[in-house]
Each structure stands twice: as C-alpha cells, then as structure tokens.
Amino acid sequence: MRGPLSGWDSLDPALRWLLRINLGALTTATVLLAATYALGFRHTAVEIDLAVMVAAIVLMLVTSPLCRRHGAPAAIVGLTLSALLFAAGGTWATPVLSPLTVLVTMVPLLVGFPYVGRRWIHALGVVAVVGSASVAALAEWRRPDAVNDLWWVNAIVIAASLPAGVAVVVFLVRDAYTRLQDQSSQLVESRTRIVEVADAARRSLERDLHDGAQQRLLAMSVTIERARKELAAGRHEGAAALLGRLAADNREVVTELRELARGIYPPLLTERGLVAALQSTARRSTVPVTLDVVDVERTSRQVEAAAYFCILEALTNVTKHAEASEVRVTLRGRPHLSFSVRDDGRGFDRGRVSAGGLLGMEARVAAAGGRLTLETAPGRGTVLRGEFPGDRPDGRHEPMDTAG
Incomplete structure (x- = not known):
C-alpha cells in the first residue's frame, strides 16, 4: 500500500499513522465481513455494511493524492466523510451498532484539533454534534424495523466492525499522552537553549561592534586630531586631505552600522x-x-x-x-x-x-x-x-x- 498512500508522507507522523491505522482497521473489518458473507451468512445487514466499508476505504484512498497539495485539511475532510458514511450506513443496517457509530462521528473532531484552524474546528464540532444526534435518532427509528433480528447476524457485524473504532480511539489516547510527554521534554530543553542562544547573540553583537564600528571610530578620532594639528600649523592642504579621508570613513561607518541594524532586524x-x-x-x-x-x-x-x-x-x-x-x-x-x-x-x-x-x-x-x-x-x-x-x-x- 506504500504507493497509493505516498501522498500521506507529507503529513505529521501522528496524523499519517492514524490514517493508516484507520485504513488498516477498516480493511481488516471488511475482509472479515466478506469472509463471513462468503461462508454463507448472506444477510442484508452484512451486505449493507460491506458496501459502506468499501466506500469508506475508497474515500480514505482518495485523500492521499489530495494531501500533496492541500495537506492536513484534505485528510481531515476525507476522514470526516468516511466516518459519516460508516456511521450512517452501519446504523441503518444494524441499529445495535449505534454506540459505536455515535463514537465514530466524533473521531474527525478529535483527530483534526491539532491540525486545522478555528473555523475548521467549529465545522467539525457541528458535524460531531449533529452527526451523533442524527445517528442516535436513526438507530431508534430503525430499531423496530431492523434489517435482520437474528442475534448472531448482529453479533457478526459488531464483532467485525468494532475493532476499527476501538483502534482509532486507543491510538488517539496514546498519541495525546505521547505528545504531552514530548512537549514537557522540549520545554525543559528549550529553557536551556534560550539562555545559550541569548548569550551567543550578545557575544556576536559585541564582537561585531568591537571589531567593526568601534575600531573605525577610534581611527576617525585619530584622524580628527591630526587634522586639527594640520590646521593649527597652517597646512590647509594636509588638513583638507585628512578631512576628506574622515568623510569617507564616516560614510563607511554609517554603512556598517546600517548593515548591523539590518542584521538585528531588517x-x-x-x-x-x-x-x-x-x-x-x-x-x-x-x-x-x-x-x-x-x-x-x-x-x-x-x-x-x-x-x-x-x-x-x-x-x-x-x-x-x-x-x-x-x-x-x-x-x-x-x-x-x-x-x-x-x-x-x-x-x-x-x-x-x-x-x-x-x-x-x-x-x-x-x-x-x-x-x-x-x-x-x-x-x-x-x-x-x-x-x-x-x-x-x-x-x-x-x-x-x-x-x-
């Protein structure tokens, strides 16, 4: 699956692995359900759930090339559509799946929070609230008219579908804990680096001033003294030459200080x-x-x-x-x-x-x-x-x- 999923390589590692875990769990559930169907358990509920899972997998695969250009938002949109399709189709076919499908409608919000902006989060929040409420209502509406009331059919569908949702939730919890640990370690390290970098910046600035502008200004003070002596002795041509050199040195110092200021922040x-x-x-x-x-x-x-x-x-x-x-x-x-x-x-x-x-x-x-x-x-x-x-x-x- 490396080729078709190469578009996910530009994403954050956590998001990339979450998408792959979700795709793997969906694929595993689809294979299990298809095997059950092939063995003779050919019921409408199984057929509907199979179709929904295949469509959800296709939606996930479509996001891969889109991520190359649009990044994380493309992945989140694909995950949202896939989750909603899975939730609606699974609930329609098997109303007893509603606890799982309600949870699935909230997954895009939990996944997308670190990767998209505030407006996206608001939209995903609406999807989570409206989607979960709609799935719960759909389950209650479909429960009296369930596609199949045989307990073992429902048990097969639940057993095949549940790993996908559980895998995603477990990964989300583990990823959140890992991120908190990493951020704590980075905070300690960054405090040390801030002090070291600030000291290095001050030393660099002091060195640039000492070796550049300060030396030139000292040389200019010597030139001024020489020009004063030339004027006092009546040697106007020598004084004029020294003043000309002084003007050139002054322009160079101004240029050097301007460059230094640009280096601080242009x-x-x-x-x-x-x-x-x-x-x-x-x-x-x-x-x-x-x-x-x-x-x-x-x-x-x-x-x-x-x-x-x-x-x-x-x-x-x-x-x-x-x-x-x-x-x-x-x-x-x-x-x-x-x-x-x-x-x-x-x-x-x-x-x-x-x-x-x-x-x-x-x-x-x-x-x-x-x-x-x-x-x-x-x-x-x-x-x-x-x-x-x-x-x-x-x-x-x-x-x-x-x-x-």
Missing part, C-alpha cells in the same frame, strides 16, 4: 516579506547568490524571521569561511515553507567546529515549529535545509514530520 522583512528581504541581502553579498523562489507568500512573522536569519547566518558563514564561488538559495512555499542554502565551498568537519551558530539557528527554527538539517563534509560544500509547518487561520501552525 525593516524590509516586516514591510515586504521574506523574499524581498532576501533579494536585498543577495544583492549585497560578496559571494554571488542565486535565488530560486517558487510559490512563496507572506506567512507569520515568526516563521519569516526564523527563515531569514538562518539564511543570513548561512550566507555570512559562506562569506567568512567557505571560500565558495557561488551560493544557491532555494525557497518553496508548498506544501509548507522550506528553504535550502547550498554552496560549492570547502565544507568542514562538524566534529571540529563549534556548534554555537548552528545551535542558534536550530533554536530559531524549533521555536517556529520547524526543523533544521545540515549536510557538509571537507571538500564537498555545505547544504543547510529548513522546513516549517503550514500556517493556520488561528495563527498557530500545523505540526509537521519531525522524524530524522
């Missing part, structure tokens, strides 16, 4: 977004930069800032250390924002290089809900990749695959 990033800010950065780079941008739109400030500063840090490292002849920066907006920075420089051995800069980039990306990977080796260049979850209408992010 106004272009806020005003026009990630692509415009990177275009400006690429034009100023001393190493030729090629930008490859596809389907990138404005996203949250946190994600844009994380992507921008990681790319900026990577370009700075290329300029200072990589001895590269070119850099290629790739940005993709679908199915979620991702980037890569690839250079043809000398690369490096990660075991022999301080991880301070990479630690800061990883912390930024992790705070935005994404992940960062680095590929490098001596003589093979460096590739930095980052991925971020998709934005949701409520300002939160869709979780994404964080598996290594």
Whole structure:
C-alpha cells in the first residue's frame, strides 16, 4: 500500500499513522465481513455494511493524492466523510451498532484539533454534534424495523466492525499522552537553549561592534586630531586631505552600522516579506547568490524571521569561511515553507567546529515549529535545509514530520 498512500508522507507522523491505522482497521473489518458473507451468512445487514466499508476505504484512498497539495485539511475532510458514511450506513443496517457509530462521528473532531484552524474546528464540532444526534435518532427509528433480528447476524457485524473504532480511539489516547510527554521534554530543553542562544547573540553583537564600528571610530578620532594639528600649523592642504579621508570613513561607518541594524532586524522583512528581504541581502553579498523562489507568500512573522536569519547566518558563514564561488538559495512555499542554502565551498568537519551558530539557528527554527538539517563534509560544500509547518487561520501552525 506504500504507493497509493505516498501522498500521506507529507503529513505529521501522528496524523499519517492514524490514517493508516484507520485504513488498516477498516480493511481488516471488511475482509472479515466478506469472509463471513462468503461462508454463507448472506444477510442484508452484512451486505449493507460491506458496501459502506468499501466506500469508506475508497474515500480514505482518495485523500492521499489530495494531501500533496492541500495537506492536513484534505485528510481531515476525507476522514470526516468516511466516518459519516460508516456511521450512517452501519446504523441503518444494524441499529445495535449505534454506540459505536455515535463514537465514530466524533473521531474527525478529535483527530483534526491539532491540525486545522478555528473555523475548521467549529465545522467539525457541528458535524460531531449533529452527526451523533442524527445517528442516535436513526438507530431508534430503525430499531423496530431492523434489517435482520437474528442475534448472531448482529453479533457478526459488531464483532467485525468494532475493532476499527476501538483502534482509532486507543491510538488517539496514546498519541495525546505521547505528545504531552514530548512537549514537557522540549520545554525543559528549550529553557536551556534560550539562555545559550541569548548569550551567543550578545557575544556576536559585541564582537561585531568591537571589531567593526568601534575600531573605525577610534581611527576617525585619530584622524580628527591630526587634522586639527594640520590646521593649527597652517597646512590647509594636509588638513583638507585628512578631512576628506574622515568623510569617507564616516560614510563607511554609517554603512556598517546600517548593515548591523539590518542584521538585528531588517525593516524590509516586516514591510515586504521574506523574499524581498532576501533579494536585498543577495544583492549585497560578496559571494554571488542565486535565488530560486517558487510559490512563496507572506506567512507569520515568526516563521519569516526564523527563515531569514538562518539564511543570513548561512550566507555570512559562506562569506567568512567557505571560500565558495557561488551560493544557491532555494525557497518553496508548498506544501509548507522550506528553504535550502547550498554552496560549492570547502565544507568542514562538524566534529571540529563549534556548534554555537548552528545551535542558534536550530533554536530559531524549533521555536517556529520547524526543523533544521545540515549536510557538509571537507571538500564537498555545505547544504543547510529548513522546513516549517503550514500556517493556520488561528495563527498557530500545523505540526509537521519531525522524524530524522
């Protein structure tokens, strides 16, 4: 089933496994019911439930290619339609299944909560309330006119159908517990990282000011003193030359401070977004930069800032250390924002290089809900990749695959 389900690979691991468990449970129930039917238990209730299960499986399979473009919402819609069909058809054929089918109508809401926005949650809430009430009413209406009153027929249908619902509910509970544990561990780790990254940022800023603007300002003060002495001695031509040099130094300091301010937070990033800010950065780079941008739109400030500063840090490292002849920066907006920075420089051995800069980039990306990977080796260049979850209408992010 790997091929037909490859569209689910872009989803969050928990959602992906839930869909596969649901599909597996439905398939198992369908096979069991079909075997029972083939053995001679050919009753209308079994036939209806078989048709409903097959249709539910088809709906689940249809979501796979749609997830490549639409992500988690496509999976949730498919799961909702499949659940409603299963609940309505199962209740119509076998009213005694109503406790299970009522539960099934609530599954899309429980599954979708971490992955879709507020409006989706409201809609799924309506589906859960109206659907469960409708299924309960349908069961009561159909109970006197049950398709088959033989107890063993109902028992066979329940035994074949129950595992699907139980498997989904058990997985939901286990997944919720696992997520709480992971979030607790990540919170402890993030506290340590915040302190380390803040200290590294302060050291970097102090170093840039000391080695750059501060040294130039000291040199300018010396030039001013020399110009004053030239004027006092009546050597106006020498003073004019020194003042000209002073003006040039002043322009360089202003440019350097402007670049430093842009490095702290560029106004272009806020005003026009990630692509415009990177275009400006690429034009100023001393190493030729090629930008490859596809389907990138404005996203949250946190994600844009994380992507921008990681790319900026990577370009700075290329300029200072990589001895590269070119850099290629790739940005993709679908199915979620991702980037890569690839250079043809000398690369490096990660075991022999301080991880301070990479630690800061990883912390930024992790705070935005994404992940960062680095590929490098001596003589093979460096590739930095980052991925971020998709934005949701409520300002939160869709979780994404964080598996290594």
